[in-house]
Amino acid sequence: MYSKFSILFLQVLCLATLIAAVVAYDYHHGPAYSSQHISRHDVGHGYGHDHDYYAHPKYQFDYKVEDHHTGDIKSQHESRDGDVVKGYYALHQPDGNERQVHYHGDGHTGFHADVKYNVHHKHYHH
Template sequence: MLCKVQLNLSALVVVLAGLVATALARPDIPPVLGYGHPRPYTPEPLGPARYDFNYAVKDDYNGNDFGHQESRDGYNTQGSYYVLLPDGRLQRVTYYVDGDSGYVPQIEYEGVAQYPAYQPSPSYQPTPSYG
């Protein structure tokens, strides 16, 4: 008989714990610490964008040669970029951004395209197999 009472007492404790947890989780009860809901994020008004940047990469070992420069003051944006093409020419793009016309590029090429004849690398010499 003692065993039955312990089992019923355990069940009663579990039920009471569930009721307490449900009562504490009610949404109409204010938070215990009083933090409340966070204010919505409102960013500070920003002024017109202003920046100036540039970079250049020249790696003779790999043949990489490219760069970019751009400046902006409000809606006035202008810049240029260049890249050494695989055919040996340098492609240079100068541009500006006009509010009504958008991105306005001017593209120029320096040098003459060269296409040398293909020559396979003599470094690999397979060893003959006479199996």
Template sequence: MFRTAICVAALLAIAIAFPIEEHHIDYHAPPKYNFEYKVHDPHTHDMKSQWEKRIGDKVVGQYKIVEPDGTVRIVDYTADGHNGFNAVVRREGHAHHPQVSYHGKGGSIYEGVAGGIGIGQQYGQQFGGEYNEIGYGYGGEI
């Protein structure tokens, strides 16, 4: 029993003699991060990218997106506690709009529907006691 007590006391003395090294975590360190991403999908033509970094209370970044007309919109931005959020937007490239071609002989905008949609009016005699008839249907005027 005495031997056990001496062993426990010796182990306790060794444990106290070598202090555990503590790692200090600074909970008040200034925030800091960097990130970026890119998307390039030729199937959907979704093309964009962004990067951003923060050091302390200041954030700077940029994002780019390819617009449907082919131009590239670029936004450079900064944000801080003194100036707030500021963005500078610019475009690069020239807009390309497809030529619209109209087929057919004109008339109803619904001509692509089988036969078109007809909305016709037939007026009865003005003083003959008849009524105005308005017809709706497919296939042209009634």
């Protein structure tokens, strides 16, 4: 049996994949670049008396969208091992700046995020 978290994770992942595919397609100029990778590491145990009934939650995924025509440029990588989640995402904002976020969380220290911005100055010529 899958845990409620596993089912929810797979539903969110399918939705994100569908959204990325729709966003990545530019109807006027052909397809844009989009990729993803998912690795699930189920360490399931048997249903005997000496075994845990639930699988140890462990996964990693990443995705990337690059559509220079619309400016939709983003990527994410996340991994989980037990109650420890680590990840990174970056996106180009509408103002031209790039936001980079490294995050981690666990059951002892909670959620922490380090957010940085790379400011890209626009130059205008008359």
